[in-house]
Every structure is written in C-alpha cells, then in structure tokens.
Amino acid sequence: MAAGAAMTVLLTGAGTASAAPAAPRASASVPAAAVRSGSYAGLHTIADLSAQRLTTADLVAAAKYGTGSPIDDPAREKQVLDSVAQQARDLGADPEATVRIFRDQIVANKLVQRALFRSWDADSSQAPTERPDLAEVRKEINRINAALVRSIADSASARPAPYCDGLLIASAAHVRHERQLDALHSIALARSLRSVCGD
Numbered sequence: 001m002a003a004g005a006a007m008t009v010l011l012t013g014a015g016t017a018s019a020a021p022a023a024p025r026a027s028a029s030v031p032a033a034a035v036r037s038g039s040y041a042g043l044h045t046i047a048d049l050s051a052q053r054l055t056t057a058d059l060v061a062a063a064k065y066g067t068g069s070p071i072d073d074p075a076r077e078k079q080v081l082d083s084v085a086q087q088a089r090d091l092g093a094d095p096e097a098t099v100r101i102f103r104d105q106i107v108a109n110k111l112v113q114r115a116l117f118r119s120w121d122a123d124s125s126q127a128p129t130e131r132p133d134l135a136e137v138r139k140e141i142n143r144i145n146a147a148l149v150r151s152i153a154d155s156a157s158a159r160p161a162p163y164c165d166g167l168l169i170a171s172a173a174h175v176r177h178e179r180q181l182d183a184l185h186s187i188a189l190a191r192s193l194r195s196v197c198g199d
Helices: 002-012 032-036 039-064 074-090 095-122 134-154 164-179 183-192
Strands: none
Touching: 039 095, 039 134, 039 164, 039 183, 074 095, 074 134, 095 134, 095 183, 164 183
C-alpha cells in the first residue's frame, strides 16, 4: 500500500532532529473542509493513542523477558479483539473495521517486543533489571483500547474519505515529533495505523 510506505518513510525520517511538522493545509488531496471539520483532530487522536499503546509494548516485553513467556499470546489477543468488537457494537460502530485496526495494533506491539528481545539478547547490559506487573500493564492497555475504540467510532466519516491517508500521515508525523519516538517505535506506529483509512 503506497500510503503505508509513505507513512513509514515520513515517520522514520533520517534520524535527525527537525522542526515540528506543520499542520495540514488544504490541497487537492486534503480539502479545506476536511481540515476544518475536525477530521484531522480525530485521526490525530487515533495516531496518538496508537503511540501510547506502543509504549506499553516496552513494559510487556520487560515483564516477559527471561520468563519463558512467549510474545505471541493467542488467547489474550482473542480476548482483546472480542472485547473491542463488543465495545464497537455498543457504540453503534463497525466491529469489523475496529477489529481490523486492532489486529494491526497487536502486530505493531509484537514488532516492538521482538525487537527489544533481540536487543537484550545481543547486549544483556541493556536488559531490564525490574519486571513490571503484567496485570497492571494490561489495565493500562485496556484503558487505551477503550479510548481508541471510541476514537475509531468517532472518525467513521473521515476514515473512508479520499483525504484520510494524507491527514493520517500528517497526524502520525506530529505524534512522532510530539512523543519523540525512536526509529523502532516510529516504524511500529506506521504499522499500527495501516488499516485506519478505508471502509
């Protein structure tokens, strides 16, 4: 998908400091009405919550590392997907679209965990010295999930629009700058947002 590739390039950048990206302006691909309507704010919220969710991947990885607990947890993943689908139904939103977006969230989260495991295996001095309480981490994930489901529901008119890709790329670039994401988390953010735009 061209937009996904463009987002990855935009998010990872060259690894150098740069000024904050400008807010989107009206153009052929991003009409002024889309910027004024709040579509940008809604997509920015999805990108920001996705970045927040990715920070929990570091904690999950630290909780699991060295315990023999696998990164892949199909039972937990099913529980999350079933829960967000029901939350979407309760909001009158599209459960299938919500689950599709959350599948990408899970893949992105595991991308971060796997990279951290490889890094810690290669250099044990970088491995975590404290193990977070996974039950507490999951409470935070559930909080973010609920907010993300609501944001997905609230952006139902923006997500299938032709300008969605452009606004989402701009939103993700802002989030990357605001949260000072490193290359790993920037790539994971792009992966987490792959299914946001579209029906």
